[in-house]
Structures are given as C-alpha cells and as structure tokens.
Amino acid sequence: MKIFIIILITALLASCGGAQDNRASLNNSQKAEISQRIKAFGVVNLPSEPSEFFTGPYVVNGQAMQVAAVESLPGEAKYGACAACHGANGGGGMGPALAGKTTEYISGRLTSYKNGETVGSQSNLMWAQAGMLSEVDIQDLAEYVTTL
Numbered sequence: 028m029k030i031f032i033i034i035l036i037t038a039l040l041a042s043c044g045g046a047q048d049n050r051a052s053l054n055n056s057q058k059a060e061i062s063q064r065i066k067a068f069g070v071v072n073l074p075s076e077p078s079e080f081f082t083g084p085y086v087v088n089g090q091a092m093q094v095a096a097v098e099s100l101p102g103e104a105k106y107g108a109c110a111a112c113h114g115a116n117g118g119g120g121m122g123p124a125l126a127g128k129t130t131e132y133i134s135g136r137l138t139s140y141k142n143g144e145t146v147g148s149q150s151n152l153m154w155a156q157a158g159m160l161s162e163v164d165i166q167d168l169a170e171y172v173t174t175l
Contacts, residue, residue, distance in 0.1 A: 102171025105164055108156065109172075117175035122149065126175040133169035141165070 053061075113119060117126035125133065139146050140157035160168070 100167070100171045100174065102164075102167035102169070105160075105168050106171055109168070112152070117172060122152075123147075125172045128172060130166075130169040130173050133172045134165050137165045137168065 109122075109125075111120075112122035113125050118124050136146060137153075137157045137160060140150065140153040141160060143154055144150070146153070157165075
C-alpha cells in the first residue's frame with residue numbers, strides 16, 4: 028500500500044506545472060482583441076519609454092488626462108506608528124482624531140508630550156512616542172497630519 032501511495036504522489040507531482048504559457052503564441056490580431064476587451068475596465072495606456080512616464084497625456088477610458096509626479100511628504104512614513112491609534116486617515120480610534128487639526132496644534136501637542144507634560148488622559152502613552160521624535164520629525168508629522 029505504501030508503494031502505491033508513493034507512486035500515486037509521484038505521478039501527481041510529475042504532472043504539476045505542466046500547463047504551458049500560451050501568451051507567446053498569440054498573433055497580433057488576438058492580442059489586439061484582448062486589448063479591446065480589457066479597455067472597458069479602465070486600463071491606462073502608458074508610453075513604453077520610462078523617461079516619458081510623468082509627461083503624459085495618458086488615455087483612461089477614452090479621455091486624455093495629465094499625470095504628474097507627486098512626492099510623498101516626509102511625515103507620511105513617520106505617521107505609520109501613529110496610525111495604529113489615530114487611524115490611517117487620522118479619524119481616531121484608540122487615540123483621538125487628528126484629521127482637521129492645524130500644524131501648530133499637532134506640533135504643540137507633540138512637543139508637550141516630548142517634554143513629559145500631561146495633556147490628556149492618555150498622555151502616558153504619548154510620552155514615549157513623542158520622546159523619540161526630533162524637532163524636524165515633529166514638524167514633518169504635523170505637516171503631514173494636516174493633509175489627512
């Protein structure tokens with residue numbers, strides 16, 4: 028019985044991966060037909076040259092649109108730790124909502140926490156978090172939070 032099971036498993040494993048990728052064998056007509064089918068799903072037609080990537084215009088659902096490169100704000104990466112309590116969009120959770128607050132408000136609060144001041148009932152949770160931030164980090168976070 029063991030031999031039968033081993034032979035069966037070997038035969039099954041040998042047949043795995045036998046499917047071939049037939050995309051290379053498509054002719055131009057078939058490729059064009061597939062392109063037409065997927066166009067309705069909002070495929071963006073990007074140029075093939077990477078140097079033209081952000082110069083557009085690009086066509087989305089038959090409409091030309093300009094695409095621009097937008098760099099992320101420095102505080103965005105730092106906000107990852109904040110999002111656990113304040114929400115990915117700053118809407119709050121375990122911690123209060125930050126969305127809609129000013130840069131001055133956020134930087135003032137973080138500076139107070141960094142200095143060990145009690146601001147609210149959860150200050151003890153924020154002391155360690157803010158204690159690790161530099162003045163530049165505090166300003167970057169405050170500027171990012173205003174975009175939420």
